[in-house]
Amino acid sequence: MARVVVDVMLKPEILDPQGQAVQRALPRLGFDGISDVRQGKRFELEVDGPVDEAALARVRELAESFLANTVIEDFAVKVEEVTEAAE
Amino acid sequence: MTARIGVVTFPGSLDDRDTRRAIRLAGAEPVALWHKDRDLHQVDAVVLPGGFSYGDYLRAGAISRFSPVMESVIEQAKAGLPVLGICNGFQVLTEAHLLPGAMLGNDHLHFICRDQKLRVENTDTAWTGDYTAGQEIHIPLKNMDGRYVADAHTLEKLEAEGRVVFRYLGLNPNGSLNDIAGITNEAGNVVGLMPHPEHAVESLIGTGRTDGLPFFTSILKKLVNA
Numbered sequence: 606m607a608r609v610v611v612d613v614m615l616k617p618e619i620l621d622p623q624g625q626a627v628q629r630a631l632p633r634l635g636f637d638g639i640s641d642v643r644q645g646k647r648f649e650l651e652v653d654g655p656v657d658e659a660a661l662a663r664v665r666e667l668a669e670s671f672l673a674n675t676v677i678e679d680f681a682v683k684v685e686e687v688t689e690a691a692e
Numbered sequence: 693m694t695a696r697i698g699v700v701t702f703p704g705s706l707d708d709r710d711t712r713r714a715i716r717l718a719g720a721e722p723v724a725l726w727h728k729d730r731d732l733h734q735v736d737a738v739v740l741p742g743g744f745s746y747g748d749y750l751r752a753g754a755i756s757r758f759s760p761v762m763e764s765v766i767e768q769a770k771a772g773l774p775v776l777g778i779c780n781g782f783q784v785l786t787e788a789h790l791l792p793g794a795m796l797g798n799d800h801l802h803f804i805c806r807d808q809k810l811r812v813e814n815t816d817t818a819w820t821g822d823y824t825a826g827q828e829i830h831i832p833l834k835n836m837d838g839r840y841v842a843d844a845h846t847l848e849k850l851e852a853e854g855r856v857v858f859r860y861l862g863l864n865p866n867g868s869l870n871d872i873a874g875i876t877n878e879a880g881n882v883v884g885l886m887p888h889p890e891h892a893v894e895s896l897i898g899t900g901r902t903d904g905l906p907f908f909t910s911i912l913k914k915l916v917n918a
Binding site for chain 2 (some may be wrong): 619620622623626672674676677681691
């Protein structure tokens with residue numbers, strides 16, 4: 606079994622008030638020097654069978670049509686190795 | 693003879709009953725439609741009501757857009773069926789790409805519930821014929837994800853083609869670009885807006901005005917005279 610991770614982020618030009626609220630809280634918590642925070646979503650998909658090019662193409666298709674709204678969001682797909690020990 | 697106007701109920705819809713009531717008060721026949729049923733039961737128009745369909749999981753409207761009933765709504769809207777999306781219904785219409793742009797969380801991060809002043813800027817749509825151009829109306833606004841966004845090119849096109857149907861007046865309640873409260877598609881049969889006309893159809897309740905009723909009399913006149 607393999608894990609495919611889809612990261613979804615608002616496009617850079619889209620205002621992210623949640624990220625701004627997090628950023629503004631940081632100095633109060635003693636974390637200085639962080640000038641900007643953008644908040645996104647991470648999806649972890651457990652894929653049955655081999656993660657070949659065809660499987661990745663299907664994941665990209667579902668990311669583009671469903672997990673992300675490409676009017677406002679960008680997405681990135683990557684494969685993550687799941688080791689026996691971790692399972 | 694009157695018009696049959698369908699109102700879709702998704703799991704999490706809240707304003708479907710109020711919308712059916714508004715349709716009845718306007719003199720049309722409301723028809724309840726179910727999210728799992730592809731059949732639109734020969735309705736002459738469809739309203740997607742407010743609420744939090746499918747819990748607004750993922751993004752508001754993102755899961756509803758793939759429901760069985762929406763397959764038929766999308767197909768028939770493209771063929772000219774009048775469709776009105778109110779609040780969550782507007783979010784479903786943008787997710788379904790029947791209307792351009794997208795809806796995001798209010799810029800102040802709070803749920804908002806207030807009587808909102810709007811200007812009607814386009815009276816040529818299927819849903820706004822009974823207003824006068826430039827008319828100012830008060831109807832309730834209540835939402836979490838009301839910030840309309842679109843890229844610069846899309847905004848320019850909407851403005852140039854007169855497809856901004858409603859604009860917020862007085863105060864922009866959610867950070868929507870160009871103070872946009874509602875838009876239409878190129879053909880004018882699909883309209884979406886965040887505020888709630890179905891809550892302003894009787895003088896006894898809500899804003900004390902009936903500024904929302906013309907939505908429903910507009911579509912009735914259009915369908916009956918068609």
